[in-house]
Amino acid sequence: MDTKKGFxxxxxxxxxxxxxxxxxxxxxxxxGLPGFLTPDNLVAVVRSVSVLGILAxxxxxxxxGRGIDLSxxxxxxxxxxxxxxxxxxxxxxAGALALVLSGVILIGLVNGFLVAYAEVPAIFVxxxxxxxxxxxxxxxxxxxxxxxxxxxxxxxxxxxxxFLDVPVEVFIFATFALIVFLFLxxxxxxxxxxxxxxxxxxxxxxxxxxxxxxxLRYTISAILxxxxxxxxxxxxxxxxxxxxxxxxxxxxxxxxxxxxIGLSGGKGGVRNVLIGAALTGILLNTMTIIDIPLIYQNLxxxxxxxxxxxxxxxxxxxxxxxxxxxxx
Amino acid sequence: MKKCLKMxxxxxxxxxxxxxxxxHAADDPNPAAYAAALKGKRVLLVPMAMGxxxxxxxxxxxKREVDAFGGVFETRDPNWSVExxxxxxxxxxxxxxxxxxxxxxxxxxxxxxxLMKKAQAEGIYVVLVDNPANFKADAYVGxxxxxxxxxxxxxxxxxxxxxxxxxxxLVQGDQVNATSLYQYAxxxxxLEKKYPDFKVVxxxxxxWDATTSRNVTTTMLQQTPDICGIIDFWxxxxxxxxxxxxxxxxQDSVFLVTTGGGEKTADCDKIADGTYGAVVMTxxxxxxxxxxxxxxxxxxxxxxxxxxxxxIYTLMKxxxxxxxxxDSCWDLKALQADAEGK
Numbered sequence: 001m002d003t004k005k006g007f008x009x010x011x012x013x014x015x016x017x018x019x020x021x022x023x024x025x026x027x028x029x030x031x032g033l034p035g036f037l038t039p040d041n042l043v044a045v046v047r048s049v050s051v052l053g054i055l056a057x058x059x060x061x062x063x064x065g066r067g068i069d070l071s072x073x074x075x076x077x078x079x080x081x082x083x084x085x086x087x088x089x090x091x092x093x094a095g096a097l098a099l100v101l102s103g104v105i106l107i108g109l110v111n112g113f114l115v116a117y118a119e120v121p122a123i124f125v126x127x128x129x130x131x132x133x134x135x136x137x138x139x140x141x142x143x144x145x146x147x148x149x150x151x152x153x154x155x156x157x158x159x160x161x162x163f164l165d166v167p168v169e170v171f172i173f174a175t176f177a178l179i180v181f182l183f184l185x186x187x188x189x190x191x192x193x194x195x196x197x198x199x200x201x202x203x204x205x206x207x208x209x210x211x212x213x214x215x216l217r218y219t220i221s222a223i224l225x226x227x228x229x230x231x232x233x234x235x236x237x238x239x240x241x242x243x244x245x246x247x248x249x250x251x252x253x254x255x256x257x258x259x260x261i262g263l264s265g266g267k268g269g270v271r272n273v274l275i276g277a278a279l280t281g282i283l284l285n286t287m288t289i290i291d292i293p294l295i296y297q298n299l300x301x302x303x304x305x306x307x308x309x310x311x312x313x314x315x316x317x318x319x320x321x322x323x324x325x326x327x328x
Numbered sequence: 329m330k331k332c333l334k335m336x337x338x339x340x341x342x343x344x345x346x347x348x349x350x351x352h353a354a355d356d357p358n359p360a361a362y363a364a365a366l367k368g369k370r371v372l373l374v375p376m377a378m379g380x381x382x383x384x385x386x387x388x389x390x391k392r393e394v395d396a397f398g399g400v401f402e403t404r405d406p407n408w409s410v411e412x413x414x415x416x417x418x419x420x421x422x423x424x425x426x427x428x429x430x431x432x433x434x435x436x437x438x439x440x441x442x443l444m445k446k447a448q449a450e451g452i453y454v455v456l457v458d459n460p461a462n463f464k465a466d467a468y469v470g471x472x473x474x475x476x477x478x479x480x481x482x483x484x485x486x487x488x489x490x491x492x493x494x495x496x497x498l499v500q501g502d503q504v505n506a507t508s509l510y511q512y513a514x515x516x517x518x519l520e521k522k523y524p525d526f527k528v529v530x531x532x533x534x535x536w537d538a539t540t541s542r543n544v545t546t547t548m549l550q551q552t553p554d555i556c557g558i559i560d561f562w563x564x565x566x567x568x569x570x571x572x573x574x575x576x577x578x579q580d581s582v583f584l585v586t587t588g589g590g591e592k593t594a595d596c597d598k599i600a601d602g603t604y605g606a607v608v609m610t611x612x613x614x615x616x617x618x619x620x621x622x623x624x625x626x627x628x629x630x631x632x633x634x635x636x637x638x639x640i641y642t643l644m645k646x647x648x649x650x651x652x653x654x655d656s657c658w659d660l661k662a663l664q665a666d667a668e669g670k
Contacts, residue, residue: 035551044550048543138379145379148593167575236538236567245408246537288547293503294533
């Protein structure tokens with residue numbers, strides 16, 4: 001993508017098409033829907049996709065490196081459910097947090113290890129680890145689907161924090177977007193993610209530590225999932241593990257892919273996640289304002305995802321190299 | 329005197345002797361018949377999932393009761409998956425140790441209808457709980473969801489008061505589940521017939537998910553800032569609507585009504601702290617004991633499965649801060665501890 005710098009201002013790629021669609025919906029909604037273009041509503045739009053956006057940032061890092069992490073939602077829900085369960089059982093804050101954080105990192109490491117060293121396809125590894133994480137925590141650790149945040153815990157207060165009338169989730173999303181941007185753009189290992197995603201064999205031959213990098217990406221994804229889970233619990237004052245069975249995972253992929261991060265790896269960045277999140281947020285918000293029933297909302301969402309994938313396929317045709325190596 | 333006593337004693341002995349046959353009759357034959365009908369009978373509960381308050385409450389009480397009559401009680405946990413539930417029922421029908429009574433919480437009106445018919449054909453009594461289905465069960469034990477909607481509408485109208493904006497928002501579940509559709513019908517019936525000046529300004533779906541409920545409620549409150557009441561169709565996701573109201577700083581101006589199984593931490597604690605204005609609750613213990621009575625009846629009736637399909641509706645009422653009592657709710661932890669202790 002970045003190799004064609006200079007002349008591509010008018011070339012339509014998926015990112016720009018989606019940006020244009022987003023802008024059109026935004027303008028139409030601003031004029032057509034009373035109450036859309038108010039500061040409060042716009043803050044609510046950003047906020048409604050903050051958690052999704054953080055999950056999508058983790059997914060983006062993995063997808064750019066030509067992988068996928070199906071365990072993100074399970075890690076998000078189950079790690080926080082485990083954490084809350086321990087707090088409710090009287091564990092100390094530090095002890096519970098340390099244990100859960102090491103559990104989360106361990107899952108990331110195992111995912112990465114199996115993909116990088118055992119060379120099992122990412123889709124199978126993370127599918128299995130998602131089931132394991134959900135099944136183990138649900139059956140062995142927690143007693144009900146939903147675990148409440150204990151009264152007076154800092155998560156309860158976190159959900160209410162606002163700066164300048166903007167909820168703290170928005171700032172946390174922005175902070176992580178900045179961190180991931182800096183990582184991908186300005187660190188050596190961040191740049192390597194693109195090379196490894198574009199052509200792992202060439203990257204390895206060039207001397208990049210391809211395998212340790214893979215492990216790092218899955219660990220980053222797991223940690224971001226845990227943070228997204230904490231934010232969810234902060235807002236809802238509980239963690240309902242039923243979310244693992246929901247379509248949240250597809251929404252995460254939607255945000256990443258619709259913004260223009262190709263599933264074949266090596267393409268895209270934080271900007272694409274932001275565009276994808278903006279479209280998703282605005283779309284959901286306008287559909288709710290118009291009062292479109294949920295089944296139609298899903299239809300509209302999925303149609304847009306399908307269109308984005310088709311456009312991606314046409315604009316970024318699979319080259320010989322991808323066809324031979326296969327993507328995720 | 330002594331003679332007198334002797335005669336009395338003799339009379340007493342005689343009378344006991346005479347009474348002897350009736351004393352043998354006091355050796356009640358009924359418990360033996362009861363035991364013969366119930367002992368070793370298998371009861372299988374297949375809820376939509378085991379991990380939520382209703383299912384855990386049912387199973388705790390059912391286990392206690394079934395164990396008491398010498399039966400075998402089992403549960404299956406489909407974990408909200410319709411396929412897994414169907415598989416559990418299929419496996420139960422074809423297994424060596426067939427259940428005698430199958431208690432099913434159906435995920436929707438139609439998914440399990442055929443399977444449940446098959447179960448009846450195999451001689452298994454099928455009891456539907458909580459969610460109605462298009463199927464002639466041997467009994468339906470649970471709520472009348474239209475009535476539940478009516479009670480919710482009454483509660484929200486009362487919570488709003490006559491001098492309010494009279495604008496109400498609904499957070500529905502989805503557009504396929506009977507519990508959501510009937511609830512909606514009940515609410516609209518009351519609002520249209522009794523309170524035509526109350527208007528429903530928005531009615532998004534939460535898909536039973538708390539985060540979605542929060543997002544749609546946030547939008548609803550921004551679009552119509554003077555909303556006076558919201559009905560969220562389940563306490564499982566109403567935490568989301570509550571979060572949106574809390575975050576908008578409208579706890580005092582928006583009256584939130586929801587429905588649930590009356591578990592302490594899920595419902596009563598939240599009525600007490602003002603999160604929910606009113607909760608239309610199912611009396612879980614009553615409902616489960618209705619199931620127990622039906623199970624005992626069916627197993628002794630000798631009737632063929634599918635003979636009759638009575639509706640055993642559970643009493644429901646709206647609980648608010650005003651009528652909240654220490655025993656308004658049941659405590660899942662206590663019930664589980666109790667079950668484990670025994």
